[in-house]
Amino acid sequence: MLLRIQNIMWLLLSICYTVGGKASDSPPGFPAPLTLVNFASELKQGLHLVEFYSPYCSHCNSLAPIWEKTWESFHEEGEKLNITMSQVNCIESGDICAKENIEFYPNLRLYGPNGFIKNFSGKRKAEAFIEFMKTEAADPSNTEVIDSQSVALTGHHFAKLLAGASPTRYLVSFWPSEDISHVDEKIQFKNCRECSTFSKAWGKLSEKLKEFNIATGHLNCQSNELICKELGFANLLEAGNDGANREPRIALLVPNKTTNNFFVYENPLTTDIAVYEEFAKRLYSNNEVPELTEIQIMDIINKNFAPLEEQKLHLVFNYDVKTVFPEDFDILEYLIEPLSKIPNMYLYKSVGDLRKVTHSAFEEMYGLINYNETEAEKSLNEDAFALNTITQTPTFYLFKDGDKIPHVFPGYSTTEMRNLDAIMQWVNEYATPLITQVTESNFEDLLGSTPSRYSNVIIVLTDSSRPKEQIQNIKDLFIGYYDYEHIRQQNMFQLILDERNDKERRVAELKSQKAQAERILNTLRKEIPHTDDKAVILTYVDIAKQKDLLSNIGINSHLEHKAGDVIMIDRKTGFFYELNTFGSTLTSSPYEIKDTLRSLNFPGPSIFKYVKHGKLINSPYNGYFEHLNVVHRHGIWGYIVVGIIMFSLFKLRRAMTAHKIKERYNSQGLLGVYHQKKPLD
Known part of the structure; x- marks a missing residue:
């Protein structure tokens, strides 16, 4: 019934368009919009960046010359890369737009032989379109047939995983659905704008994670209400009027643990599967807390950037086997969850002499900065180094890929070394990548x-x-x-x-x-x-x-x-x-x-x-107006203060003028100043 009403609306708009629509002067060879006749068959051929538009949409009309210019400059290269720019007029082809759940214009989407892949969310500029198409054309998974490895989990199965019964890691997605068996099916989600987009990414992710022995599963929250409520995913149970905050949730289940084994991905949802791959692999590594040697840490410090890539951050628990107590390691368990929120942050432990390693790193830094022969030679201030590195053991060191400046946690007592908030405050303060x-x-x-x-x-x-x-x-x-x-x-x-x-x-x-x-x-x-x-x-x-x-x-x-x-x-x-x-x-x-x-x-x-x-x-x-930046940088409050000052000056000037007039009036009287005449001789 709803689909029939949508089709009637598209038909009425189509009649209006026939009467009043205007055609633009497109470049020679510019393709006509796809219709119900050729939409499916055309999209089977390679990749397509599709613009769903309405000729009555002002944003669409603004985009039109940019879209045509992009096509004109890129279509020949696009043919070689097997990617095409296509359009669908949602006034003339309402059936397509209704079927594809197009809710706004212009709506830019990437399609492949297997259907919808992802939304385009970049700037609506020629450079951004071209860069996006080149990147997606280079991704072989966009044209491959995706065979999702994700398993539909029952409430009983999920409870067993949560109890630590799984022999392997499980990355689980939670959906606002009741009976999805395969998340890569073409399912109409109610009030979940990102669900269709993410379902394709989840299928690709499940195949990718299989290489790393990470299993994937998905849970229907509407048929497992109690579980999802307890996990804090209650918004996946009932659809409200606005689906903006309803999106799939992701979590990792760590095997062989009955507590502290469930970690929710808290960052914004994305279709970049590398983000979830890094999340799952890093969290599992942090649960293991592997050992690092002094040589491995020096390799981290001396890492080269060729080519540039994401840099890892390495938080190392440094201890002495002769003096450490079993209770000292408890803090590591509590660090796993907050560290999961910091991208590329890895947790390790080490028995090496990391103060010596830190000293070597600074020596290498000074070797780099003595490049100017006209300046006096610079050397490490040993007193300053001692002040910043002498702490009790165990303690934490933070190393960054390629950085010659390690950081040492200023823990001078057992109380500080077991204070999670203090440690995380220090970590967050220094957890900025080198570049x-x-x-x-x-x-x-x-x-x-x-x-x-x-x-x-x-x-x-x-x-x-x-x-x-x-x-x-x-x-x-x-x-x-x-x-x-x-x-x-x-x-x-x-x-x-x-x-x-x-x-x-x-x-x-x-x-x-x-x-x-x-x-x-x-x-x-x-x-x-x-x-x-x-x-x-x-x-x-x-x-x-x-x-x-x-x-x-x-x-x-x-x-x-x-x-x-x-x-x-x-x-x-x-x-x-x-x-x-x-x-x-x-x-x-x-x-x-x-x-x-x-x-x-x-x-x-x-x-x-x-x-x-x-x-x-x-x-x-x-x-000449740059001096006004002093006001502008304070935002609306800057202008309000200036307005108050100007108004006050205006009122002050009026008051001063009135005061002068009053003084003149008081001294002269109504008839002016009386001048007594001198008698004539």
Whole structure:
């Protein structure tokens, strides 16, 4: 009945379109929209990026010239890659759009010989369309017949898995359904916008995980209500008016454990199956807590980036077999769940001398930053190193792929080493990869969500079409970063020394004043904070694949940037800087990186004017109006404050004018000032 009503609506709109629709001037050879006659047969041939549109949709009309331009520039290459751009007019072919559950326009979807694959969620620009099609054409699984390995789980079967009866790992998906036997079937989900999209990805994922001995299963929540409610998936039981928050849930079941064996994937749902593969493999590894040797850790520290890839973070529990207690290992069990929320975070244990390994890593760092023969040789400050690395055993070390700067948990007592919140606070503070690729989706997080110890985001522009130059730009950035870290850590250490000296001075003064013993003891007990701020986040942009990214994220520059250029962002103010200390374009030269960061974060009496002058991200003001950025960076409150000040000044001026008039009136009277005439002689 519902389908019949939809068809009638499409028919009525089709009549309207016949009367009032307009045809656009398309390029020669531009394909006509697919219809019910050829939709299925055409989509059987290779891959298709399909636009479902309405000629009465303003967004569709705005997209039309971009879509046609993309087709004109790409269709010949697309034929070689076996991917085609197609369209469906939902006014003329309402049956197709109703069957495919098209709820909005324009709706961009990827199809293959086996049907729907995924939605296109990128920017509606030619570069984004072309990059998407090239990427998907290179994925052989898009054209392969998917034979899902996922098993339909009954409530009884799932309960046994939860009790630890499974001999292998199980990745389980939970669905707002009652009787799905195969999730790759063409099923109409009620109020679950992402279910159809994800069902295809789940089938591909189940085949992929089979290679790693990870079983997959799926559970129908509407026929297993009690289980799903207990797991916190109650929203999968009843469909509300808005299905935006109804989406499949994913969890990993670890075998041979009866407690702490169920881990829910908490990050946003995606069709990128590599994300779930990494989640399942990493969680299983963290449950095992494998041992790492000193040699393996040095391999982590010295890892090269060729090509650039996701970097792993390695949290290592370091202990001494002679002094460790069985209870000391309990904290590892409690860390598994919170660590699962941090991408690429792996948990290990080690009996090696990791303080010695850390010292070797810093020595390698200093070997890199002594590149300038005109400067005095730099060396590791042993006192500062001792201050930052001497803790009790056991303790935690954090190593990052390719990073010469390890981090040591400041645990000085058994209480601190068993404090989960304190450990996770420290982990979250330092769990930033050595370098991250900037995207439109993560840029806001880089500016605002990461810990406050980071003052700047550094963006180096790279070009993946020139891989050797790209890697060199990254390496130069690292050396400049390490050179700055030498300065930063020296400053942090000096702050601590100054605090110590100040504390000793206050104690001496109290003693000389013969103050009460309690006051002296309180001063002695006061802890000296180990400040560790003004750090930087390293990122890169691939200008070969992300041509418009800088403008899209609000970095509107008048310079013609190229690979090797660098942009620095002040996370507190939102200003970005693209000139070095000499007023030239800032590049990945180590000396420029170090000097510019020093000028921004540790300015002396002669701060360089070029570095001091920055531009505000997403600012509408340029040229003579740049001074208004001071107001604009505070958002609506900045304008409100300015408005209040201007209104107050206006009222003050009126009051002052009125006061002057009143004074004049009081001194002159109604007839003015009386001047007594002198008598004539």
